[in-house]
Amino acid sequence: MKVLVAVKRVADYNVKVRPKSDGTAPDLNNVKMSINPFCEIAVEEAVRLKEAGTATEVVVVSLGDKACQEQIRTALALGADRGIQVDTDAELQPLAIAKLLKAVVDKEQPDLVIMGKQSIDGDNNQTGQMLAALAGLPQGTFASEVKIEGGKANVTREIDGGLQTVALNLPAIVTTDLRLNEPRYASLPNIMKAKKKPMDVLTADELGVEVAPRLTTVKVEPPAERAAGIKVEDVAALVDKLKNEAKVI
Amino acid sequence: MSILILAEHDNASIKSATLNTVAAANAIGGDVTVLVAGEGCAAAGEAAAKIAGVSKVLVADNAAYGHQLPENVAPLVAEIAKDYGYVLAAATTTGKNVLPRAAALLDVAQISEITAVESADTFKHPIYAGNIIETVQSSDAIKVITVRTTAFDAVAAEGGSAAVETVGSAHDAGISGFVSEEVAQSDRPELTSASVVISGGRGMQNGENFAMLESIADKLGAAVGASRAAVDAGFVPNDMQVGQTGKIVAPELYIAVGISGAIQHLAGMKDSKVIVAINKDEDAPIFQVADYGLVADLFEAVPELDAAL
Numbered sequence: 001m002k003v004l005v006a007v008k009r010v011a012d013y014n015v016k017v018r019p020k021s022d023g024t025a026p027d028l029n030n031v032k033m034s035i036n037p038f039c040e041i042a043v044e045e046a047v048r049l050k051e052a053g054t055a056t057e058v059v060v061v062s063l064g065d066k067a068c069q070e071q072i073r074t075a076l077a078l079g080a081d082r083g084i085q086v087d088t089d090a091e092l093q094p095l096a097i098a099k100l101l102k103a104v105v106d107k108e109q110p111d112l113v114i115m116g117k118q119s120i121d122g123d124n125n126q127t128g129q130m131l132a133a134l135a136g137l138p139q140g141t142f143a144s145e146v147k148i149e150g151g152k153a154n155v156t157r158e159i160d161g162g163l164q165t166v167a168l169n170l171p172a173i174v175t176t177d178l179r180l181n182e183p184r185y186a187s188l189p190n191i192m193k194a195k196k197k198p199m200d201v202l203t204a205d206e207l208g209v210e211v212a213p214r215l216t217t218v219k220v221e222p223p224a225e226r227a228a229g230i231k232v233e234d235v236a237a238l239v240d241k242l243k244n245e246a247k248v249i
Numbered sequence: 250m251s252i253l254i255l256a257e258h259d260n261a262s263i264k265s266a267t268l269n270t271v272a273a274a275n276a277i278g279g280d281v282t283v284l285v286a287g288e289g290c291a292a293a294g295e296a297a298a299k300i301a302g303v304s305k306v307l308v309a310d311n312a313a314y315g316h317q318l319p320e321n322v323a324p325l326v327a328e329i330a331k332d333y334g335y336v337l338a339a340a341t342t343t344g345k346n347v348l349p350r351a352a353a354l355l356d357v358a359q360i361s362e363i364t365a366v367e368s369a370d371t372f373k374h375p376i377y378a379g380n381i382i383e384t385v386q387s388s389d390a391i392k393v394i395t396v397r398t399t400a401f402d403a404v405a406a407e408g409g410s411a412a413v414e415t416v417g418s419a420h421d422a423g424i425s426g427f428v429s430e431e432v433a434q435s436d437r438p439e440l441t442s443a444s445v446v447i448s449g450g451r452g453m454q455n456g457e458n459f460a461m462l463e464s465i466a467d468k469l470g471a472a473v474g475a476s477r478a479a480v481d482a483g484f485v486p487n488d489m490q491v492g493q494t495g496k497i498v499a500p501e502l503y504i505a506v507g508i509s510g511a512i513q514h515l516a517g518m519k520d521s522k523v524i525v526a527i528n529k530d531e532d533a534p535i536f537q538v539a540d541y542g543l544v545a546d547l548f549e550a551v552p553e554l555d556a557a558l
Contacts, residue, residue: 018381125349138320231542
């Protein structure tokens with residue numbers, strides 16, 4: 001079974017990203033970039049499927065300029081077998097990303113695609129669902145458990161009220177939630193080995209995909225500040241404030 | 250322009266998230282149609298017809314839509330959406346699952362989790378875990394949008410008298426099936442619609458100690474939540490998580506107990522009207538957003554609070 005994992009290069013989750021002073025875009029100058037945490041979980045899940053003997057090959061794809069090869073190498077160091085960079089410096093919105101991934105799916109014919117449920121930059125939570133629609137494949141979003149059995153993927157999903165399990169025909173698209181697994185750290189020998197793993201470079205033109213954005217950013221701004229309140233001395237003072245000042249209990 | 254809303258429902262009734270979505274539709278302006286797709290969902294359809302401001306209800310009652318599998322519901326939404334200018338759904342796990350799939354079938358973008366309507370084609374939504382608010386303008390003919398429910402005050406569930414129509418078309422992709430569902434049973438209100446929420450963090454030390462919060466919740470009619478730290482530590486199940494990747498809440502009163510206030514937690518609760526923080530670390534970031542902060546050991550303060558209520 002071949003598994004395709006999509007990974008995205010984003011600002012590291014420890015960085016508090018702010019708008020540029022002219023309000024045109026998020027300020028990413030000199031910001032540390034990393035693999036999106038949900039994508040890292042996707043890589044880990046694919047590698048575990050390979051270690052369990054379920055998957056035979058794990059292919060990692062990322063879309064963007066040459067810098068995203070860094071994130072592909074990270075995934076290769078975690079245990080993926082080979083990488084594909086779709087080279088483009090265009091601004092990619094979820095629909096365009098889904099179209100590019102659909103073209104890669106057509107080319108690679110994976111049995112399972114695993115990707116993050118959202119990237120922590122745009123927080124859109126769309127791409128996996130859109131890819132599934134374009135490819136005509138079933139989707140298991142927000143997965144906390146994935147079992148491959150009898151030609152199906154049984155995916156347990158984190159839903160608002162609890163957990164839901166669905167059975168998906170393969171090939172299928174799975175998007176990861178936080179509790180699917182805890183990704184490993186890449187060992188130094190594996191980081192060295194990853195440098196020698198194969199990496200193909202494709203372009204959006206070669207894939208024949210139109211990537212023009214549909215949404216225009218008018219402006220970006222910081223959220224409304226919430227003023228800090230007061231410290232109360234003890235529980236009695238707290239209850240008094242809630243009853244008589246805020247009037248919420 | 251007419252607006253289609255995909256209802257959030259459980260076949261028997263309409264969930265309150267739909268009422269917030271209708272409010273967002275009113276902010277855009279236009280005739281509002283609510284689509285109820287389910288199995289044995291006539292009652293939900295009737296409830297949708299009573300929502301204030303809804304002019305039409307479409308009921309698609311078919312076994313294929315029983316568990317609202319996106320492989321079957323998204324093609325239905327895409328088919329109906331061709332006659333509308335907008336398609337809206339609440340940014341719940343159901344809405345987030347189905348709507349992007351429908352948008353891709355329509356070859357249009359989706360705008361996720363809007364918090365404000367600026368004009369007919371321009372919307373605000375949070376990005377970077379709420380650290381940045383982005384204003385985006387859409388050039389698509391059909392605008393597909395999910396709505397952050399806490400940003401729009403619910404319309405009245407009663408008072409409307411919309412016409413109910415049946416939709417015959419059955420889309421059964423036959424590529425996915427429902428297996429099972431584990432839904433937490435509770436007499437307490439739902440986290441996302443409760444007017445009071447009391448949440449515990451890593452400071453609670455274990456799951457048993459959440460009983461202290463439950464006791465207060467019962468007195469205040471509150472829902473009980475948790476930080477990601479408490480969920481990841483295995484104290485409580487994931488459906489209690491409040492935060493950027495969990496549930497977004499904005500109750501009248503939010504009580505954070507033993508929660509330090511990581512950015513991802515703040516993103517899920519900072520729009521609450523009144524925030525109370527109880528934490529023994531006086532430098533905890535949660536105090537920067539709290540209206541009332543109490544620096545105290547929670548194992549003393551929480552029982553004391555319970556007794557005082």
